[in-house]
Structure formats: C-alpha cells, structure tokens
Amino acid sequence: MSTPFRSPVCAAVLALVLVTGGCSDDGATDRPTSGTTETATTTSVSGPAPLTTRAEVATVVGRLPGTRRKAVRQEVTAVLDRWWDTAYVGGAYPRDDFGSFPGFTPGATRRATYDRDLMSNADIGERVVSVTPLMRKARLDLLAVNQRARSVTARFDLRMRVDLAEEGAPSRLQVRGRVFLTRQPAGWRVFGYDVTKGWLS
Template sequence: MGGAVAATLGLALAATACSGGGSDDPGDAGPTGPAQATDHPVTTRVTFGKVTGTLAPQVRDRLAQQVGQVVTRWTEAAYLGGDYPRRDFSDSWPGFTAGAQREAHGDRALMSNEDIGDRIDGVVPHRSVVRLDVLAVKKHPVGITAHVFLGFGTTGDLEKEVRVKGRLFLTPTDGGWKVFGYDMTKGAV
C-alpha cells in the first residue's frame, strides 16, 4: 500500500505544474478501447499505456468510455464546438475540478481557442487520440494520466493547422472522473 500512496502522491505533485512542456504523441500506444464520437467528423481513439496494478477487462472498458467522454467534452467545448467567430470560452472546461477550471481560465489561450476564436469561422478536426496510464489499488483505479493529442485546422481569416497535446491528470470523484491538473501544449503546425 505504501508504494501506491507514493505513486498517487507523485501523480498529484506532477500535476501541480500546469504549463506547456512537451508530451509524446499517444497515437501508437496499446490496444484500443471503446471510441468516443463527437459532433464533428472525428472519433476519439482511446488506448491504454501503462497500468500499474490490476484492472479487469470490464473496468478497462468502463474507464476508456468515461475518460474518453471527459476528454471529448473538453475538446468540444474548448476547441471544436460552438459558433465561430466568437470570443466567449468561459464554459470550456467541463469535467475539470473547480481549481483546475480556474487554472485553465488563466491559461485560456492554451486550454481553449480564445486566442484565435474571433479570427476563424470554423474548425475542421483531423485526429483525436487519448492514451491512459492508470494507477490501480486493489483492482480499483485511483488515478489516471490521459495523454491527449488533438489535431484540427481552422477556416476563415486565420487558416492554420493546430495541434494540442499533453497530459490531463484525473481523479475519481462522486460525480465521476475529473481533471484536477494538466500539462499541455498548443501550437501551429
């Protein structure tokens, strides 16, 4: 149990730095879990990376679905969804804890399209991939790092290809899995 507590503490400490520091593309990791579709013509592919501890196959399937939905809701609200051009991205962080929402609002040019929203008239998603690293204690997941990769193009006055990638740190709550920290990058290709 001491090792699990140390690993959980390490996960929490790693999440306190919410800045852009590169993360590898999770696109080629492990077996694919259930995919989550968005309102756009892109499907989020959810896979598993490192699992510390033991998880039953049905637990893995449930995690892939639940965390895939958290990530998809965020990417829809922050980058892909809504009417463009727009300036309001205040509701861009569903599935984030209150503290993580405050941090993301402070990083809104990174954690949403607020920096370009008034110069584009649309978004064309190309790729959405999530790889889950899971810490399980007594066969129950207690922490997840979701490695995220999102690629999309913009249309309108500003036409460019954008890549959002990095890590979301999630914890189980009474309301489901919530993002409590992140380490993301966003940039033009």
C-alpha cells in the same frame, strides 16, 4: 511548428499519485501492464463530418479487471471529448464564449480559465471562420488500488484545421500534452494538466 504556449500544473499531481500509490495493499502488483484495447467516441464538430476520438489503455499499474479498464477508458474519453468540443472544435465560430471547462475540478477550472488562450481557442475565437478536427487521440495510463482505478494520466494529441478570416489558406493547429484525472463521486475529473499548443508548418 511555432513556439507553443505551455502550462504545466504538476505539483498536485505528483502529490496525489504518491498518496494514492502509498495506499496500495500488498496483494496488488506494481508492475505496469500494457493494454491494446481502443475505443471510438463520436462527437459533434464544426465540419462536414464528425470525427471519432480513438483512445487506448497503454499501461496499468496494479490489478484492474478488463471490464473496469473498458469502463474507465470510455468515461475518461467522454471527459476529453467534452473539454475538446467546448474549448476547441465545437460551437459556432466566430465565438468568444470560452469560460467553461466541463469535467475539471474547481481548482483546475480556475487555472484553465487563467490559461484560456492555451486551454481553449479563446486567443483566436473571434477571428475563426471554421474549425475542422483532423486527429483526436489519447493513451491512458491507469493506477489501480484494490482493483479500482484511482487516477489516470491521459496523453493526448488533438489536431484541427482552422480557417481564419484574414488569411486565405487554413492553418493546422495542434494541442497536445497530458491531463491528470482523479475519480470523484460525480465521476472522473481533471485536476491538473501539462499542455502545449502551437501551429503546425
């Protein structure tokens, strides 16, 4: 794989996790709890058939009932899907409209806009003929306080086949890394990320 773009946005993440963790009551467990449940969300893509996002809860720190784990999994998957569809695999190519990051906080939106060549296909959008997703996966680590999910780290792997106008054969592009989400009144929002993007050989 070629040398990837990379952009870590982690300082605020660590601060929030520490603050949130400090609010945990004595009755909550600090031991990680593994989970194996998965979800599949169908999304529209620019290809012959839709591909589903497969997400699973990997670790839960604190106590969180199974029904709430499922709800968090579905809600966070929906946030990832909206970002991926808007930034990478959706829309009619060629395109240059990459200024929107749904599900991001205002601060994360500003940063992602600055990093739009990484956080979207803005760097190649005008040269792309079509994009077909090949893989959409995520593993979620949840932090729960008082039996409520307070923050989520989503480790993801998005792969797509990209047909470029000036090249005969399509190339495979991978976007992977972590996004950090917090629960807000409007729902789960991405407030930080550590993402790489590069071509696969």
